[in-house]
Amino acid sequence: MTSTAGSPCVLLVDDDPLVLTDSLMPGMDGAELLRQVQTRYPGCLRLMLTGQADLNATIRAINEGQLYRYIAKPWNDAELRQVLQQALAYQQSERERQRLEALTQAQNRELAELNASLEARVEARTRELRQVADMLDLAYAELKQSYVTATQVFSRLITLRLPERFQTHAQVTDLLKAFAESQGLDAELSRHLTMAGALYNLGKLGWDDHLLTTPSERLFAANREAYKRYPVTGEGLLMTLDSLDDTARIIRHHRERWNGSGYPDHLKGDEIPYGARVLALAVDFIELQRGMILQRRMPREDALALLKRLAGRVYDPELCEAFVTLCIEQAPDLGLGGQGVLVVDTSRLVPGMILVRDLHTETGMLLLNEGKALTARLIERLMHFEAMEKTRYQLVVRPPEGDPA
Structure with a gap:
């Protein structure tokens, strides 16, 4: 100093x-x-x-x-010394603050540079991952398509093995697709459900012709046991295809019953997979009409009535009601879904209805052609002809204009 x-x-x-x-x-x-x-x-x-x-x-x-x-x-000298000490202490603290501030700014600049570099690396990595994801999506789509192709091949094999009137897969699949759409099922469940509809008879490929052509209710003893095994056999044939696990599970359980009396595992109620409950309705509805369950072919309307009677015992009552309503209002099994058609017997015909599909006799003779407008006189003649032939006709019609289906 x-x-x-x-x-x-x-x-x-x-x-x-x-x-x-x-x-x-x-x-x-x-x-x-x-x-x-x-x-x-x-x-x-x-x-x-x-x-x-x-x-x-x-x-x-x-x-x-x-x-x-x-x-x-x-x-005062003592006070002056104290002031000087305080001033120097302040100066040192200010210098330290400036040093730390400069350090912070330098670190912030370095961090900003690192962030910019990191963002660039992240963006580059994101592009790489996006490319990989796109490739995986493409590979997955190709894999799914390969399973669809395999399903089509298996379905054709089954079709070739079964007699023509027992080739039910197309109608069953149409029904399942329409039901899935009407219920708003997700895409994955819908896919497995329709594939199950195409493959549910896979377990019958090894049967002899006699077993294939005998209605299920007429099978006894060893033949009955063989029939009961076909869902499990079908599941087993699909086990090596991992992507069809859910499809195989639907096929395995589509002969279970709501009250637990079905097979192979005697599942009951909601224990039965949802898809299997729906497949059971579609299969039985079509097979009843083809004479594959009972000795006689059951008219379409009678088949629907039977499903309703068995709701709560064989079928899920809630799903059965939705299924029957779909078949009555849209008739997807006839390839006419969404056209507002009805399938009715002669007692329910009213003048003004339009015939949607040709009506033939059991011998194949054309009675009425598609597009014919029904009159009271024509309905009366049709009922008279029905009585003479001791038969019963079901007509696919569109309601009169302005009359809701």
């Missing part, structure tokens, strides 16, 4: 300079000195000794020299 009367004092502590000056000095007052120090050495801490008469010089020092503190004269 160096000073003389009326001259500034300079302190240097750990390279941190501090200037203490009097406000009144010959040649240059304290305010001017501190202004120049502030300009040349902004890091130097500035203090000034001043008396009551030096107020203007003090104000100038504060405004122009950015004075840290002024000390009134006369001063």
